[in-house]
Amino acid sequence: MKTEKLYPVCKNYIWGGDKLVKEYGKTADLPCAESWEFSFHPDGLSKLSDGRTLSETATPDDLGSNCAGFAGVPLMVKLIDANADLSVQVHPTDAYAGARGLGFGKTEMWYVVGAVPGACLYVGLREPADPARIRASALDGTLVSLLNRVEVHTGDAYLIPAGTVHAIGAGCVICEIQQNSNITYRLYDHGRIGPDGKPRQLHLDDALAVADTGAYRAKRPSAQTADGVLLFANKYFTASRLTVSGTYTFTADKGSFRCVTCVCGAGVIDGTGCRAGDSFFIPADGLTHTYEGDMTLIVSANRKYAVGIDLGGTFIKGGIADDLGNVIAKGKVPTGSEDGADAVAARIAGLCADLLSDACMTADDVAGVGIGVPGMIDTVRGEVVYSNNLGWSHFPIKNEVQRLTGLPVRICNDANVAALGEAKFGAGAGMENVVMLTLGTGVGGGLILNGKLYEGSGGAGAELGHMAIVLNGECCTCGRRGCLEAYASATALIRDTKRAIKEHPESLMSTQSEINGTTAFRMRDKDPYAAEVVENYISYLAAGVIDIANVFRPQAVIIGGGIGAEKENLTVPLQEKLDRDMFGGKLGPAVPVIPAALGNTAGTLGAAALWF
Numbered sequence: 002m003k004t005e006k007l008y009p010v011c012k013n014y015i016w017g018g019d020k021l022v023k024e025y026g027k028t029a030d031l032p033c034a035e036s037w038e039f040s041f042h043p044d045g046l047s048k049l050s051d052g053r054t055l056s057e058t059a060t061p062d063d064l065g066s067n068c069a070g071f072a073g074v075p076l077m078v079k080l081i082d083a084n085a086d087l088s089v090q091v092h093p094t095d096a097y098a099g100a101r102g103l104g105f106g107k108t109e110m111w112y113v114v115g116a117v118p119g120a121c122l123y124v125g126l127r128e129p130a131d132p133a134r135i136r137a138s139a140l141d142g143t144l145v146s147l148l149n150r151v152e153v154h155t156g157d158a159y160l161i162p163a164g165t166v167h168a169i170g171a172g173c174v175i176c177e178i179q180q181n182s183n184i185t186y187r188l189y190d191h192g193r194i195g196p197d198g199k200p201r202q203l204h205l206d207d208a209l210a211v212a213d214t215g216a217y218r219a220k221r222p223s224a225q226t227a228d229g230v231l232l233f234a235n236k237y238f239t240a241s242r243l244t245v246s247g248t249y250t251f252t253a254d255k256g257s258f259r260c261v262t263c264v265c266g267a268g269v270i271d272g273t274g275c276r277a278g279d280s281f282f283i284p285a286d287g288l289t290h291t292y293e294g295d296m297t298l299i300v301s302a303n304r305k306y307a308v309g310i311d312l313g314g315t316f317i318k319g320g321i322a323d324d325l326g327n328v329i330a331k332g333k334v335p336t337g338s339e340d341g342a343d344a345v346a347a348r349i350a351g352l353c354a355d356l357l358s359d360a361c362m363t364a365d366d367v368a369g370v371g372i373g374v375p376g377m378i379d380t381v382r383g384e385v386v387y388s389n390n391l392g393w394s395h396f397p398i399k400n401e402v403q404r405l406t407g408l409p410v411r412i413c414n415d416a417n418v419a420a421l422g423e424a425k426f427g428a429g430a431g432m433e434n435v436v437m438l439t440l441g442t443g444v445g446g447g448l449i450l451n452g453k454l455y456e457g458s459g460g461a462g463a464e465l466g467h468m469a470i471v472l473n474g475e476c477c478t479c480g481r482r483g484c485l486e487a488y489a490s491a492t493a494l495i496r497d498t499k500r501a502i503k504e505h506p507e508s509l510m511s512t513q514s515e516i517n518g519t520t521a522f523r524m525r526d527k528d529p530y531a532a533e534v535v536e537n538y539i540s541y542l543a544a545g546v547i548d549i550a551n552v553f554r555p556q557a558v559i560i561g562g563g564i565g566a567e568k569e570n571l572t573v574p575l576q577e578k579l580d581r582d583m584f585g586g587k588l589g590p591a592v593p594v595i596p597a598a599l600g601n602t603a604g605t606l607g608a609a610a611l612w613f
């Protein structure tokens with residue numbers, strides 16, 4: 002199907018007002034409390050212009066492959082006009098609802114579309130309160146005083162995880178993105194009388210069984226994607242706010258549809274006029290789509306997430322990434338490998354917990370943890386068989402991190418995951434045969450052959466840094482002599498820089514207080530000794546790159562890692578040498594030498610991609 006304007010089902014609950022009709026273009030009787038803009042829920046299926054429901058029209062391909070992991074479509078989008086305070090309520094978790102045959106639980110989020118001065122939301126408890134206290138105050142009418150009351154303004158957003166005691170206050174217009182569920186347990190209804198003349202039913206036992214009795218702490222992730230500023234992300238829904246001013250074009254992915262709700266302004270969505278209050282369904286068709294005008298859009302989709310960990314000799318870098326390669330949380334901690342492998346595993350687990358908290362996620366929202374580790378990795382048994390860089394042998398890192406985090410873990414060699422990251426989301430996107438070299442503490446190699454990561458027997462292969470380019474040459478950390486790593490790693494470059502300074506005290510490099518992998522590159526225009534260090538470095542690296550090109554004839558050799566940050570300073574001279582010396586020269590298919598595109602996130606993205 003193509004992009005379609007959605008026609009919602011409206012609900013006339015007693016606390017509703019007239020704004021959805023008068024200001025947001027809905028056709029409904031008053032009071033109009035909710036419009037179910039994007040709904041696959043049987044209690045109110047949203048429709049298309051031809052009268053058919055979206056649920057009967059959208060195919061699995063239109064919805065995208067991510068939805069296949071759920072029984073049905075996992076999210077709903079509503080507009081809500083609270084003319085009076087809503088009841089104080091709580092929604093069940095998946096586990097609670099599932100155990101009672103009620104389908105999904107309900108985690109939801111609110112985006113404030115409009116708020117009269119002084120309007121507020123009640124989100125969670127102000128301070129911890131035990132169930133007996135909550136029950137007593139629900140019964141004596143003082144429950145509201147236990148709640149965390151926040152005055153709100155247009156643009157504010159709150160996450161309401163299942164179990165959070167909450168209420169929408171009078172005067173708020175909300176765009177609510179929620180799990181596909183319609184279960185509410187009411188704790189307190191302000192003594193209100195329902196349309197049948199009786200007080201509306203309370204569900205104290207269920208509500209107290211699921212209520213989170215801790216204090217609520219408001220937090221938002223901080224990330225920007227092609228869909229705008231991220232509001233909240235979890236395994237059910239990802240919502241972002243996109244400000245359109247002029248023309249905005251993007252290519253849809255095949256993982257998820259988008260539901261686009263205009264909350265302010267007006268414009269055109271894929272050729273159809275759009276005003277505040279309108280929602281559109283954009284299929285997961287891989288095609289280009291266009292938004293035009295001046296408007297604020299809430300873009301909702303279903304994305305997959307995983308934690309990616311790049312375990313290096315100095316730092317453990319981590320991130321939470323989605324299936325499109327957007328990093329929504331990132332952080333790093335020192336590796337401290339001298340404290341032993343168990344301590345490093347504990348630091349990884351601590352970093353995972355911090356990342357989840359920064360992303361406002363629970364462990365349940367991510368598919369798992371992927372870890373890139375330098376050395377020989379048994380991906381099946383989850384063991385670091387041998388790591389020259391970390392000084393480990395036979396460390397069962399997968400089980401250890403699984404035990405500490407409670408999350409499933411996959412591991413792989415660090416350069417292999419960097420290659421995977423670049424091939425999926427970076428410089429090698431769309432290529433079937435790519436080789437990656439990471440130039441850091443060591444020299445790592447990653448091979449994507451015929452569209453798949455090639456790791457060799459037991460995951461122990463693709464060690465491109467350990468091919469000998471000089472017989473009986475410099476000592477390598479692996480014990481052999483003359484390896485590419487012993488000439489082209491950052492470690493080797495620093496060694497050679499220091500040697501040049503020692504041999505030529507007149508070198509300008511000797512004036513530097515700190516010598517690192519950038520020293521020679523930075524000073525080569527003014528210092529012939531620095532120029533010589535760089536030239537030798539590139540010549541050795543070229544020997545390795547040309548060997549790689551001759552063996553694999555890939556569509557590209559990607560140069561990454563710390564020294565890879567020199568980008569064209571490396572790739573241009575490498576390309577010249579390669580074109581001159583490669584087998585058959587320019588007679589065969591070209592092998593472009595290109596800089597990595599993802600910088601130092603290639604490792605974390607590739608590690609997360611072990612789950613996509």
Ligand code: BGC
Pocket residue numbers: 374375376377389390414415416417439441442443444445446464466478486
């Ligand atoms: C290790 C490789 C690793 C590379 C990059 C080398 O020293 O032997 O396994 O991929 O460093 O960290």
